[in-house]
Amino acid sequence: MTEQLRKTIIAGNWKMHKTRHKGRELAEQIVAAIKHHHKDLPEVVLCPPFTALHDVVQAAHNSPVSVGAQNMDSRTSGAFTGEISPTMLTDVGVDYVIIGHSERRQFFGETDNGVNLKLKSAIEHKLVPIVCVGESLEEREANLTDSLVARQVTAALAGVSEADTKTLVIAYEPIWAIGTGKTCESVEANRVCKMIRTTVSEFYHGEANKAKAEKGGVGDHVSVLYGGSVKASTIDELMAQSDVDGALVGGASLAAEDFVPLIESAQKRIKQQLSRV
Ligand code: PGA
Numbered sequence: 655m656t657e658q659l660r661k662t663i664i665a666g667n668w669k670m671h672k673t674r675h676k677g678r679e680l681a682e683q684i685v686a687a688i689k690h691h692h693k694d695l696p697e698v699v700l701c702p703p704f705t706a707l708h709d710v711v712q713a714a715h716n717s718p719v720s721v722g723a724q725n726m727d728s729r730t731s732g733a734f735t736g737e738i739s740p741t742m743l744t745d746v747g748v749d750y751v752i753i754g755h756s757e758r759r760q761f762f763g764e765t766d767n768g769v770n771l772k773l774k775s776a777i778e779h780k781l782v783p784i785v786c787v788g789e790s791l792e793e794r795e796a797n798l799t800d801s802l803v804a805r806q807v808t809a810a811l812a813g814v815s816e817a818d819t820k821t822l823v824i825a826y827e828p829i830w831a832i833g834t835g836k837t838c839e840s841v842e843a844n845r846v847c848k849m850i851r852t853t854v855s856e857f858y859h860g861e862a863n864k865a866k867a868e869k870g871g872v873g874d875h876v877s878v879l880y881g882g883s884v885k886a887s888t889i890d891e892l893m894a895q896s897d898v899d900g901a902l903v904g905g906a907s908l909a910a911e912d913f914v915p916l917i918e919s920a921q922k923r924i925k926q927q928l929s930r931v
Contacts, residue, residue, distance in 0.1 A: 661877045663823060663900035664920050665699040665784060666907025667724060667752060668706075677706030681713035683910035688917055692718060694928065696900060696920035699750050699784075700907075704738055711747035722750030722784065725758055728771035730779075740779035751776050752902075754810065755786045756829045766809035773810050777818045784823045784902065785810050786881070787850070791830035799828075803846060804853045816858050820875035824850055825902040831882025833904060838882055844895035847878040851897060886915040893923040 672680065681700055688695060701722040702710045711721050727737035743751060753776060754769035769785065776783040787806040789799045803826065811819060826846050831838050838846075855871030880892055881902030892898050900920055906912040 660875065660899050661823075662696040662920050662924050663699060663877055663879055664696050664913075664917050665722065665750070665752075665823075665825075665879065665900070665902045666701060666913055667755070667881075667902055667904050668700070668702045668907060669724070669757070669904060670703060671908055672702055672706055674706050674709045677702045678709040678713050680908070680910060681710040681719065684913060684917075685714060685717040685719055687910055687914045688718065691918075691921065694921055694924045696917060696924060698917055701750070701752055707743075707746050707748060720749045721747065722752060722782075723748050724752045724755065726751050726753075726772060726776065726781075728768070728775040730775075740775050740781055743781060744779055748781065750782045750784055750823075752784045752786065752825075754806070756788055756827055756832060760829070766806060769806075769810050770812050770814075773822070774814060777814065777822070782821065782823060784825055784879070786825045786827050786902070788827040788829050788832075788882070794828065794830065799846065800849055803850060807850055807853045808857050811854065811857055816872050819854060819858070819872050823877045823879060824854075825879040825881045826850060827881035827902060833883070835883050837884065837888045838880070840880075840888070840891040840895055840898070843880040843892060844897050847880060847895070847899075848897040850878050851876060884916065886912060886919075889916045889919040890922075893919050 695718050698719045699722045700710055701724050714721055723743050726740050726743055730739045730741050753772045754764055758764040773783050787803050789802045793802050828838050851873035854873035854876055858872045877899040879900045879902045880898045884901040884903045885906045
């Protein structure tokens with residue numbers, strides 16, 4: 655499998671922003687802006703807060719835009735006050751779900767084990783998981799980036815079949831680059847995204863089958879995104895990298911004039927890839 659066959663994705667994580675009305679308005683603006691250049695578009699995923707999901711699903715109806723949630727519980731129902739289940743998400747028309755975002759790990763006590771349970775539940779309910787991994791500044795400075803990220807990836811994949819893993823999306827989001835304006839250098843982002851891919855392949859094919867683990871393995875099918883202060887001025891360089899299949903975007907996803915150029919940049923990547931096939 656070659657890079658051009660992986661899905662290119664631009665996903666907007668609105669975090670705790672946008673009321674129903676504002677969310678619908680933004681989704682409508684994005685849909686209107688890309689309506690006329692359908693061809694070779696990346697997968698565009700909008701992830702509003704739970705309360706705006708229904709409005710955004712309606713605004714995205716019959717358009718190339720998909721909708722994702724920012725979190726979910728792994729269980730389907732029960733006495734879990736304040737939680738939202740995967741069946742509730744599919745019921746409202748959601749296709750994607752962000753799992754294990756660093757803000758959830760940092761502020762809401764999410765663990766690798768919890769991420770794994772959510773990932774398996776999302777797959778079971780036909781939601782495409784966008785699994786977030788990434789190191790803190792202290793971990794980067796202590797040279798722990800690769801081991802930490804690899805651990806998060808393999809912990810998330812425990813008990814997940816090879817076939818299911820091929821359909822998931824992983825987002826590399828260094829915590830120190832989120833909302834800080836500090837983008838990870840695109841070459842370094844590419845290196846870690848590639849390392850994630852190799853980790854996935856090794857997880858299924860093992861060290862013994864190194865060739866497959868490096869090329870043509872399970873990891874070659876997985877879309878690996880970069881996230882952390884992505885904006886119009888940095889996206890082209892990221893999209894020029896071999897192993898960055900798109901972006902998970904926070905701040906720059908909150909206004910159409912900031913978000914649409916990111917979609918256009920990813921579209922250029924797809925066109926270039928197709929011209930090489
Ligand atoms: P940012 O957020 O683009 O505002 O840095 C990215 C994210 O947290 O997904």
